[in-house]
Amino acid sequence: MGWFNRKAPPQSAEAQARDRDWESALQRGTLPQPVLERLAHAREGRAPWVATMTPAELLTARSHGCRPIATVSGTCWYNFGFSWTLGHGEGWGYALDRIRQEAYAAGANAVVDVQMRTIRHRIGSSMDFTLIGTAIRVEGLPPSKDPVVATVPALQFVQLLEMGIVPTGIAVGASYDWLGGNSWNYNKRYGGAVTQWQTGIFAGNQPLHELGSFWENVRREAHASLREHAATMGSGVLAHTHFGQIIKKEQGDKQPPAYLGRHIVIGTVVDTPFGAAVPHGIEPVVDMRDDDTLSASRGHRHSVYSQQIGEGEGPI
Amino acid sequence: MAEQQIPQHALERLKGLRTQGHAGGIFTSDFSVNEFLLVRKAGFEPVGLCVGSCIYHLGFQFAGWGSNVELEQLSLAMYEARALAMERMRLEATNMGADGIVGVRLTVKRLEWDKNILEFVAIGTGIVHAKGHQGFKGPNGQPFTSALSGQDFWTLLSAGYRPLEMVMGSCVYHVARRGPFATMSSIGQNVELGNFSLALYEAREIAMERMQLEASKAGAEGVVGADLHEGSHNWSTHVIEFFAIGTAVLPIEGHQSDDIPDPKLVLSVNS
Numbered sequence: 159m160g161w162f163n164r165k166a167p168p169q170s171a172e173a174q175a176r177d178r179d180w181e182s183a184l185q186r187g188t189l190p191q192p193v194l195e196r197l198a199h200a201r202e203g204r205a206p207w208v209a210t211m212t213p214a215e216l217l218t219a220r221s222h223g224c225r226p227i228a229t230v231s232g233t234c235w236y237n238f239g240f241s242w243t244l245g246h247g248e249g250w251g252y253a254l255d256r257i258r259q260e261a262y263a264a265g266a267n268a269v270v271d272v273q274m275r276t277i278r279h280r281i282g283s284s285m286d287f288t289l290i291g292t293a294i295r296v297e298g299l300p301p302s303k304d305p306v307v308a309t310v311p312a313l314q315f316v317q318l319l320e321m322g323i324v325p326t327g328i329a330v331g332a333s334y335d336w337l338g339g340n341s342w343n344y345n346k347r348y349g350g351a352v353t354q355w356q357t358g359i360f361a362g363n364q365p366l367h368e369l370g371s372f373w374e375n376v377r378r379e380a381h382a383s384l385r386e387h388a389a390t391m392g393s394g395v396l397a398h399t400h401f402g403q404i405i406k407k408e409q410g411d412k413q414p415p416a417y418l419g420r421h422i423v424i425g426t427v428v429d430t431p432f433g434a435a436v437p438h439g440i441e442p443v444v445d446m447r448d449d450d451t452l453s454a455s456r457g458h459r460h461s462v463y464s465q466q467i468g469e470g471e472g473p474i
Numbered sequence: 475m476a477e478q479q480i481p482q483h484a485l486e487r488l489k490g491l492r493t494q495g496h497a498g499g500i501f502t503s504d505f506s507v508n509e510f511l512l513v514r515k516a517g518f519e520p521v522g523l524c525v526g527s528c529i530y531h532l533g534f535q536f537a538g539w540g541s542n543v544e545l546e547q548l549s550l551a552m553y554e555a556r557a558l559a560m561e562r563m564r565l566e567a568t569n570m571g572a573d574g575i576v577g578v579r580l581t582v583k584r585l586e587w588d589k590n591i592l593e594f595v596a597i598g599t600g601i602v603h604a605k606g607h608q609g610f611k612g613p614n615g616q617p618f619t620s621a622l623s624g625q626d627f628w629t630l631l632s633a634g635y636r637p638l639e640m641v642m643g644s645c646v647y648h649v650a651r652r653g654p655f656a657t658m659s660s661i662g663q664n665v666e667l668g669n670f671s672l673a674l675y676e677a678r679e680i681a682m683e684r685m686q687l688e689a690s691k692a693g694a695e696g697v698v699g700a701d702l703h704e705g706s707h708n709w710s711t712h713v714i715e716f717f718a719i720g721t722a723v724l725p726i727e728g729h730q731s732d733d734i735p736d737p738k739l740v741l742s743v744n745s
Contacts (some may be wrong), residue, residue: 267488299488301490302490303490317507320481321511321514322484323484323510324487326487356531362531363551366530366531370529373527374562384502388502392500393499393500394502394503395501396504396506404529405587406588432519434481436511440512441735442629442738446739447742
């Protein structure tokens with residue numbers, strides 16, 4: 159890039175070597191030597207541990223025999239080729255494999271407080287999928303060859319373990335389909351006409367059954383692929399993220415418009431036997447704090463005087 | 475926190491000894507961790523996410539310029555669309571053998587490319603009683619539906635009630651415009667706009683009545699978590715929808731109110 163900017167600093171020989179290390183490691187599906195060394199040092203206690211935990215979380219983690227080892231991460235910057243929707247499943251899948259590798263190298267039993275992140279950039283049709291969390295060791299247990307990945311903070315992780323629930327990973331279900339237009343399916347390819355007629359200007363109140371059942375199928379397939387993905391890791395999914403979109407695409411004069419339906423659902427996989435006991439007792443309490451009953455910050459119970467009133471409304 | 479033992483199966487999983495594989499029965503749910511624990515504590519297990527949706531095309535209805543009147547076709551449409559979404563959700567629950575659905579959220583979304591098309595979605599988690607108790611089913615042996623969160627579900631059962639069915643009522647109402655003389659006469663005056671007050675009363679009353687009627691049809695003793703939403707779905711400024719929704723409940727037989735522990739008063743010092 160020297161041609162653009164003469165003052166651009168040249169990449170040092172070490173940086174170039176690191177780049178090459180990363181490149182070959184990502185291709186082989188392993189980690190580069192310096193990273194392995196850093197994690198090995200953390201594992202053996204020769205380097206200070208690094209945790210995303212707050213002091214309160216550290217307190218509960220320690221009182222329950224969990225020791226932080228290192229912050230571990232997994233990133234995959236993914237280019238969407240033929241399908242944006244399915245790319246999400248694969249992108250998170252790679253990131254998950256990579257964070258597991260780092261956790262394994264750190265000799266961990268689990269990664270807790272795993273957060274799903276992305277940088278909102280607009281570089282072509284691509285997105286980065288990043289997972290970051292804290293690798294921990296449970297005292298008295300040998301390192302795991304298949305560390306679990308938990309999206310909950312250390313406090314909840316311990317709470318869940320006591321109740322016989324192990325959060326094991328992240329599952330993604332994604333599906334898309336076309337109604338009319340580009341669909342491979344013959345019936346769907348010539349679909350869309352009913353919907354066009356049902357949404358015309360003289361159409362009355364009515365459910366759109368063609369579009370509706372098409373959309374339902376897209377969603378069901380996404381959920382089926384979520385279950386399939388989760389079945390490799392545990393016995394259930396707590397699906398916290400749902401994303402769905404129907405996009406209309408005009409096809410020209412003679413043809414009805416086509417509809418693209420896409421659905422993504424993401425959840426935390428848990429492994430637990432059916433009907434496991436909950437050992438903790440639950441005691442009803444009434445909190446004497448005032449801040450969540452009368453204020454407008456929660457719900458709309460007393461929201462009359464919220465920000466909705468414009469400044470010019472009522473002169474006195 | 476009392477010292478608790480981590481169960482053996484959990485320890486084995488942490489050692490990486492046990493390989494998983496539950497190709498058969500995998501449950502899905504949108505519970506938070508606390509909701510999951512409380513539903514378990516109440517004696518239930520999640521089986522699967524139940525979703526029902528209805529994409530609906532809204533037509534139009536004219537109303538007289540100066541009349542306070544319910545737009546019955548629109549009321550019916552708004553109700554029918556939600557009822558279809560809920561019924562489809564309940565069908566999914568029946569198919570997976572659930573005793574009921576908790577945490578139902580009913581949402582309305584306008585599609586970006588057509589202002590007359592609304593998407594109604596009902597989503598909740600289907601649950602079964604862990605010991606196969608059949609007494610929690612809703613009306614006609616169908617799964618019950620409820621808008622209660624996992625926390626509210628546990629608390630409702632502790633209060634000696636069980637959820638039956640989500641009940642709702644909708645009323646789309648046209649609020650009359652005021653004539654020129656009425657407008658003139660109120661210039662500079664602090665006065666009540668009587669016909670506007672009346673319209674809101676009327677519309678709210680109709681929506682609540684319809685919800686109550688549904689509850690009595692379901693054989694309920696009462697309705698908890700009742701809420702009234704006022705909304706305009708891209709209609710003209712004088713058209714509003716009142717939508718009442720709540721969970722119809724029935725007492726659990728043999729539950730005494732003496733069984734309910736007195737809540738302890740606490741004051742958290744860390745918030």
